[in-house]
Amino acid sequence: MIELFMKQKMFSFKDAFHIYDRDEQETFKVEGRFFSLGDSLQMTDSSGKTLVSIEQKxxxxxxxxxxxxxxxxxxxxxxKVTFSKPKFVISGLNWEIDGDLWRDEFQLTDGENVRMSVSKKWLSWGDSYHLQIAYEEDVLICTAIAIVLDMVLYNDEDESIF
Incomplete structure (x- = not known):
């Protein structure tokens, strides 16, 4: 089980997250681009090498x-369009999101196995999450999905009920 802690950087002009391991060592940094049409983020390792790209369509x-x-x-x-709790489709992986997204307690599953559990850390400065990822090979994709869910659920510009 891999444990990571994701913290959104406060007071930034662009989307920014820092990902730490349980020893509080920064393992990844995620930053958006200035002046991009839609969200566009890059996840980099400690040396600055881009590992993951997240692009809003x-x-x-x-x-x-x-x-x-x-x-x-x-x-x-x-x-997805819903009138109650938020729902998402993850195409390409055949994974599902189970749990309560409004309360920030949810899991990514592949139908049989839990791939990642996410819980929001309350009483912290900025959005902060505890990620428990079952498989080493899923660390990048699970972290990226958690970032997307945070951006969609808590984007101040999105006033939609959907």
């Missing part, structure tokens, strides 16, 4: 994000 009625690792698209995360 603007030609969509609802929020839709493409996640690429090593230049190859791995999945798309799309918000």
């Amino acid at each position: 603007l030609m969509s009625l609802l929020p839709r994000y493409e996640i690429s690792i090593g230049g190859k698209t791995v999945c798309e995360v799309t918000k």
Whole structure:
């Protein structure tokens, strides 16, 4: 089980997250680009090498994000139309989100196995999450999905009920 802590950087002109391990060592940094049309973020390692790209697809009625690792698209995360609790589709992986997104307690599953559990840390400065990822090979994609969900659920510019 890999434990990571994701903290959104406060007072930034662009989306920014820092990802730490349980020893409080920064393992990844995620930053958005200035002056981009839609959200466009890069996840880098401690040396600055880009590992993951997250791009918002603007030609969509609802929020839709493409996640690429090593230049190859791995999945798309799309918000579904609902009138109660938020729902998302993760195409390309056949994974599902279970739990309560409004209370920030949810899991990513592949139908049989829990791939990641996410819980929001309350009483912290800025959005802060505890990620428990079951498999080492899922660290990048699971972290990227958690970032997309945070951006869609808590983007101040999105006043939509969907």
